[in-house]
Amino acid sequence: MRRSTVRSVTTAGALLVAAGAVADLLPTVTAVSPVRRLCPGLAGRGDPGHVALTLDDGPHPVATPLLLQRLDELAVRATFFLLAEQVRRYPRVAYETRERGHEIAVHGLRHDPPTRPWRAGTDLVEAHRIIADVTGAKPGWYRPPYGVLTTSRAVAARRLGLRPVLWTADGRDWAAGADGDSVARRVLARLDGGGTVLLHxxxxxxxxxxxxxxxxxxxxxxxxxxxxxxxxxPLRDHGLRSGSEKSRRRRVTEPALAGQRQNG
Known part of the structure; x- marks a missing residue:
């Protein structure tokens, strides 16, 4: 094959990969707050008498136990969106989070940007398996890293029975210079009944x-x-149905509908 032909084929292949990546990234607008306002369920807007407290990126060998202790003292339970690679490193901390009454959810295998759409399905399957095996929980929620819900991530989550959910109030606790006061002020400026708080x-x-x-x-x-x-x-008390609850409802209603069809 001539070099010019090889170059043409290579270029065409690269363009196809790039086009596929662009198409996969089109739904990343879900990370933008005006779009989240148009999708209240995706943003985590629930019961107006309730606020969902969620924490991302754990478990951490120092931070998570300290936060668990403070949550115990406040008599509050939360939803923890775990990274599977962190769960591998600190399985005891992940297990203890569930044991202390908190809700377990999936944040992903690692905290990656959506640069490999062809890996989204296998990575999320592996993350779900690791988190479920270590904690003994059946997660029903998924929050993509950076709040970027691409087509491939959304499809993979649906296949696993995970409902994507983002947030309405972010404290930017991850930023340089943040402290407890700045995080609280930022959260409370954006928070009302039915909102979902994002911390780490x-x-x-x-x-x-x-x-x-x-x-x-x-x-x-x-x-x-x-x-x-x-x-x-936690989100389980927020008036939203998780993916696992939807799956259970389908399993319960489908046999009943089948019986009605038989009897009818």
Whole structure:
């Protein structure tokens, strides 16, 4: 084959890969707040008398136990979106999170940007398996890293029975210079009943030690919500059906419908 032909084939292949990547990335607008407002369920907007507290990127050997202890003291349960590679490193911490009554959810295999759409399905399957095996939980929620829900990630999540959910109030606890006061102020400026709070119990994808700002903000956030008469808890109590609940409902209703068809 001539070099010019080889170059043409190679270029065409590269263009196809690039086109496929662009098409996969089109839904990344879900990470933009105006689009999330148009998709309240995806943003995590639920029961107006409830605030969902969620933490991403763990488990962490120091941060997660400290946050678990403070949540115990506040009598609050939360939803933890775990990274499977962190679960592999710190399985005991992941297991303890579930044992202490918190809800387990999937954040992914690692905190990757969506640059390999062809790996999205296999990576999410592996992440789901690791997290479920170690914690003994059956996760029903999925939050993509960076809030970027691509086509491939959405399809893979659906196949696993995971419902994607983002957030309505982000404390930017991962940023340099953040502290408990700045995180609490930012969250409360964006939070109302039915909202979902995003914090982090790990610095694996952030400034080292940034989790301290999330820990420092907890009391203020929970105290403010309670002063407003709002309950604070995990997504399972937020009036939204997770992917696993939807799957259970289908399994229950389908035999009943079959019986009705038989009888009818």
């Amino acid at each position: 119990d790990s610095d694996v994808a952030a400034v080292p030690g940034s989790w301290r700002s999330a820990l420092g903000a907890l009391d203020t956030i929970v105290g403010h919500c309670r002063a407003q008469g709002l309950l604070v808890g």
